[in-house]
Each structure stands twice: as C-alpha cells, then as structure tokens.
Amino acid sequence: MPVSAIVGHARCHGGCAGLLVMALLLPQAHAAQSIWPPRATAQAAMIDDYHSLTCNQQPPAPYTGSLRLQSKYDQRDASKSTLRASPDADSERIGKQVKQFIGGLIYAGKRFQRAKKPQEANLALACQDQWLERWAQADALLDPDASASGMAARKWALAAMAGAVLLTQAAADGKRPLSPAQQRWFTRLGEQVIDEYDPRRHATTVYFNNHDYWAAWAVAAAGMLVGRDDFIQWADGNLRRGLAQAVRHDDYAYLPLEVARGKLAANYSQYALVPLVLLSESARANGLAWTEADQHTLDQLVSFAARSVLAPDTLAELQGRDQADVAPYKLAWLIPFLARQPQHRLARQLYDSEQGEVDNYSQVGGPLKPAYPNLP
Secondary structure, three states, X not given: OOHHHHHHOXXXXXXXXXXXXXXXXXXXXXXXXXXXXXXXOOOHHHOOOHHHOOOOOOOOOOOOOOEOOXXXXXXXXXXOOOEOOOOOHHHHHHHHHHHHHHHHHHHHHHHHHHOOOXXXXXXXXXXXXXXXXXXXXXXXOOOXXXXXXXXXXXXXXXXXXXXXXXXXXXXXXXXXXXXXHHHHHHHHHHHHHHHHXXXXXXXXOOOOOHHHHHHHHHHHHHHHHHOOHHHHHHHHHHHHHHHHOOEEEOOEEEOHHHHOOHHHHHHHHHHHHHHHHHHHHHXXXXXXXXXXXXXXXXXXXXXXXXXXXXXXXHOXXXXXXXXXOOOHHHHOOHHHHHHHOOOOHHHHHXXXXXXXXXXXXHHHOEOOHXXXXXXX
C-alpha cells in the first residue's frame, strides 16, 4: 500500500508520525528495469516535438480477429522438422499482416538510430509512435480465441514489438515514452500471454520448451516497457525451469527437447538460447538471483550450441543426423552473451566464424549491437 494510503486511512493524532516511519520501512515495489538502459546518442540530442509530425507511411490494418492459426510444420512428424506440404492460406495471410506491422516498427527504430538530421530522427519516432497507437487503439492481437499456433504467434509478436520499442527508447535516451493507450495495450498483451502460458508450467502433458522461454522473454520485455515487476518475476520462473532442463555432459550441456528436433537440433538450440540469454540479463538488471551455478549452466548450454554449428560431429547427441544450416541472425544471442562473457572461447569462435554478422533478428526487435557499444 502506498505511504499516502496508509497515513490517509489511519484515524490517529500523535500516532501518525509513527505510522509514517513504519510505512517508509516497508519494502517498496520497484519498477521493472530494461536490460537496455537509456544512453546519450547523437539522435537523442535531436529529439523535438515528434508528435507534431505525420508519418508518411500508413500501418497495415490492425489485426483484431481470431488467432486460430495452423503450424507451419507437419504434425505427423514427431520431430516437428518437416514443413507442411500445403500451408494454410489464412494463417499465412494473418502472419504476413502481423509481420508487416512488426517490420515497420523495427524499420522506424533503425531509421531513428541512423538519422543524420533532426527531421529524420523525429519523423522516425513519429512513425513508430503512430503505428503503435493505431494498433493499440484497436486492441489488436488480443482476441482470446487462439489455437496453440495462434498463442505462439501472439507471444512472438509481443517479443518483437516490445523489443523494438525498448531498443528505440534506449537509443532515444528515454525520450520516447508510451502513450496511455500503448501502455494499456502492452500490459494486456503481457497479461494474455501469461494467461495462456502459465498453465504449461504445471501441466504434465505438454513439452516445456523454447515456446515457454520465448513467452517468458515476451512478458519480461512488456514488463520493462510498462513497469510491471510481476511480469519480470513470472518470466524469471520460466528461465529457472529452462536452466533446470539442461542435461550435462562433460564440458557442455544441452536442452533435450530442442535436440529432439532432428535435423533442426542445432537451429533450435540457438533459438532457445536467445530468450534464455536475454532473461539472464533481465535477472541481473532487476535484482533477481543469478548465481555462479546459473552462469555455469548457461555457459555449458552455449558450449553445446556453438559446437552444434562449428563441429556437430563432435557431439554424440547429434551424430548420424545431418544438421540444417543455421542462419546467422539466429546467433543474435552471442551479442549480449559476449558482452557479459567475452572470455568464453567457443562463443567467441562462433562469433568470429560469422565475422560478427549475427545481428538484426526481427523476433528480438531488430539490431542489438547498438545497445552493446562496448562489445569486444
């Protein structure tokens, strides 16, 4: 309860001073902290009244319908590594509409960070703000009627949108606040993802896997945007369960449900690491426990993921299964990880093998490197 409420509800005279002291000693809730803090940039110094500008590109129509989407994978394949022969037309249409919106938010963020003139910087902020406002006012992506694939699409969209805004806010030195409608929208999206994914934490009939790690990062990112510490704490629970799933083998550890993806084992090992690494940063930024044992587990998961790309034949878990190529952007986890753990030999080797070109993953909201200017 706020201090004012405690004092205001007390029927007392001389005792009020004592109540005030007690109230000040009570634990105070702290607002969720972004893993990408505000920083002074050339573009931040250019910010003026961008609300007075009109974006020269219109967003796609807000998607407010059902999210009963179908998976892109053939569900008859136990490893879920075979694409459907005939993709569902409605699912593809909806996916394209949402991706176009997310792409616009990310593009605006990039335009802002690359701006050379105040007009360019402010117009980029205006576009991101006006696109967000349009979808927020329409309550887009909030229809509770959703299949498992639709729930997945919702949480992936939230991760990408929240990430794009957080990265822009950081580069804008905190001068790009959310409007009340945007605040409310991101809050409701975070609550919806929790409602849909919380039952999976307790169910014995579902695989707790990369979907749950990404749901956790989506909720954490939303929490950082809207100052919801309870979002951060909920997400941290999924991080802890993810780390507990690691199977240790000598000098590495792997996530068995990701390795079970057959020819996509290397891909999904990287895919799962993206939210796990970001959630480890969230734990630190928000004062949650992060022990040496936690870091050791993460380091071991990184060793497996790196070897699954660099030398898959050296991993017993992958022998006999040729691995599909891993797109460089799926290695975006290397950026925050190496900024924290520059001495990790295999992570550095993997990063160097791609000449450091492992950035620009849309699902995290766009390029991460600008947020890590001291990356060695």
